[in-house]
Amino acid sequence: MKRIELLAHQMEFCADMSSPYIAMCAGFGSGKTRAFAIKHILLASRNVGYIGAALTPTAAMARDLVQPTLEELLELAGIDFKYRASPLPEYVLYFPNGKSKLLVRSFENWRRLRGLNLAWFGVDEADTVNADVADAAWKTMISRVRVGPVRQCFATSTPEGFRWMWRTFERDARNPDGSPRTDRRLVRGRTYDNPFLPASYIESLEQNYPPALIKAYLEGQFVNLTSGQVYNAFDRKLNHCPSQLRLNDRLHIGVDFNVGATSAIVHIVIGLDDGRWVGYRPQTNREALSTKWEQAHAVAEFQGMTDTPALIAAIKQRFGTYLTGRQIVCYPDAAGNHTDATNASESSLSLLRQAGLMVDGPSANPLIKDRVTAMNAMFLNGQGIRRYYVNSQACPLYVEALEQQAYDPKTGKPDKQNGHDNRGIDAAGYFISYRYEARERKMHSVSLSLVHGRR
Ligand SMILES: Nc1ncnc2c1ncn2[C@@H]1O[C@H](COP(=O)(O)OP(=O)(O)OP(=O)(O)O)[C@@H](O)[C@H]1O
Ligand SMILES: [Mg+2]
Known part of the structure; x- marks a missing residue:
């Protein structure tokens, strides 16, 4: 040989x-x-x-x-x-x-x-x-x-x-x-x-x-990936930002439909635009300032809405001017394409569209594991950079859920028993994983010159 x-x-x-x-x-x-x-x-x-x-x-x-x-x-x-x-x-x-x-x-x-x-x-x-x-x-x-x-x-x-x-x-x-x-x-x-x-x-x-x-x-170590806090990269202080909405901001709203517990988390994205810093500049993370990477900031939450029409009414009331300016994009649970639980004639997604909200996102939901990974990596990545900030005064229930949701020891999946997933975690996850999804990690090996069965 x-x-x-x-x-x-x-x-x-x-x-x-x-x-x-x-x-x-x-x-x-x-x-x-x-x-x-x-x-x-x-x-x-x-x-x-x-x-x-x-x-x-x-x-x-x-x-x-x-x-x-x-x-x-x-x-x-x-x-x-x-x-x-x-x-x-x-x-x-x-x-x-x-x-x-x-x-x-x-x-x-x-x-x-x-x-x-x-x-x-x-x-x-x-x-x-x-x-x-x-x-x-x-x-x-x-x-x-x-x-x-x-x-x-x-x-x-x-x-x-x-x-x-x-x-x-x-x-x-x-x-x-x-x-x-x-x-x-x-x-x-x-x-x-x-x-x-x-x-x-x-x-x-x-x-x-x-x-x-x-x-x-990367290091090939055995690490417990399915126990303890799900969002273990999140830190209430280090991931806090006092960001406020400004009139020309575009709103990116992650939406999760649940009967009696529909939730939505409102984000703005900020970063360098034409060399000028747009939006809030975090003072806490020097490294973030020196990167070219965009950041996402959660600036408002809607919690415990009875159904999709109730959520739409709340968004209209609070962010009506952004709606008129067509500045709102929703990233919903892809399962919302089915009929709304409380409104049998229309799907939740078509209700959002009819209300003048733009709808974006994948046609099928990401794997839970990939959604969690995208969220954690945005909270803190392997280079020590935090790119996802949450205004903890404006989103108190979301922050609490991020801190408290743990893996269910029986299933090895994020716990659903305590309803944390209904407090904006899944909603925000639909937006974050769609916009900042980890790139395909596989090395694609290429066959050099071989054709199968050529002998
Ligand atoms: N000893 C070596 N000499 C030359 N190239 C190598 C050697 N070992 C690995 N490589 C190259 O490194 C790359 C990754 O190797 P390989 O696909 O075997 O890794 P892997 O651990 O199986 O990756 P994955 O986690 O994506 O499955 C390939 O391009 C491969 O050709
Ligand atoms: Mg391999």
């Missing part, structure tokens, strides 16, 4: 062929998929005449990320291979002393792999799968690895809190008497350790993720 350069953590992971179970727990873009592909090639070369399996949570992830990387590396290493796409994808790798086979399968559909006898298998992005599913799949898969001279089971992933990877490689790494188990090993890597990433990649992650997620997603 020709020489392929490896980063230190990739080397540690790939060179260990003796630990029965080995995992690489590492940040986004740290070189996991590349190490994953190299490990398959190495194990295939040591297990000539046998079969291995490359698993990804979904078939699409294999096609888009793992297969191009694998093919690029096989080319680089000068190893001949043949690809067959159907009935299920598989590679045959040709070595001087014989050939071995690599099946490409979905980790979530592990039940279909039951009848196999494997020498090795590996799963990429293992922690993105539900922990119980991953556990069942892993246990079944390790029972299939029972032939070949160099048997090994491995996983690569960015950690998603205390999930499958933590359970398997950290919690269960010790025997009940406290002595370390010798059958498993965890290798760690950080995004910062990969010099091949474009310079802007880390910077953009730091801008788009709050500090807790930076620890998990």
Whole structure:
């Protein structure tokens, strides 16, 4: 095999062929998929005449990320291979002393792999799968690895809190008497350790993720992502601004429809416009002043409205002049496209439009997790910059809800029992996540020159 350069953590992971179970727990873009592909090639070369399996949570992830990387590396290493796409994808790798086979399968559909006898298998992005599913799949898969001279089971992933990877490689790494188990090993890597990433990649992650997620997603640490305060980047004092509305401001209103508890949070956005500072200049955060980034300021709240018409009436009463000037844009719960709960003939969105409010936003709601991430990153990002300020005098209930909403230990989702989500959190989240959504974080690996099945 020709020489392929490896980063230190990739080397540690790939060179260990003796630990029965080995995992690489590492940040986004740290070189996991590349190490994953190299490990398959190495194990295939040591297990000539046998079969291995490359698993990804979904078939699409294999096609888009793992297969191009694998093919690029096989080319680089000068190893001949043949690809067959159907009935299920598989590679045959040709070595001087014989050939071995690599099946490409979905980790979530592990039940279909039951009848196999494997020498090795590996799963990429293992922690993105539900922990119980991953556990069942892993246990079944390790029972299939029972032939070949160099048997090994491995996983690569960015950690998603205390999930499958933590359970398997950290919690269960010790025997009940406290002595370390010798059958498993965890290798760690950080995004910062990969010099091949474009310079802007880390910077953009730091801008788009709050500090807790930076620890998990860049440093590859196990961080509890689903317990305690949901908006943990929010600080009542540091995220406070005394901003007031001015006549020429445009109002950006996040709206959440709930029967008897419709809420809305009114924002203005400010930033450098033609080199001139527009809007309130925060005195608290020097760094924010020196950035080119826009800020959002929450300046008013509507709470506990009975229904959409009541909210519209309240907006008209309070901000009538802005409405006449067509200066109001609403960002509603996308589910409001359905019929309004208390007004069976019209949808909430069409009621807003009929009242002269502009409506913007995505056609489907963002994932809760992405909405929370966008809010937290705006409150405080990985570069220490706060871009979302809340006037705590003008929005007292919203601020209280931000401080108090916790994760529900039963579901691992933001708690709905105490009604915090009805006090403007979801409303504001629709606006913030739509306007400041984190950019796609995946590195798109590109297949160099390969066409499937060209042999
Ligand atoms: N040893 C290496 N030599 C050259 N380039 C490398 C090496 N390791 C990683 N890279 C490059 O760095 C980038 C990220 O690598 P890779 O896709 O393997 O990371 P990842 O951790 O799987 O990323 P993601 O979190 O997006 O899944 C790719 O462009 C890859 O080609
Ligand atoms: Mg990857």
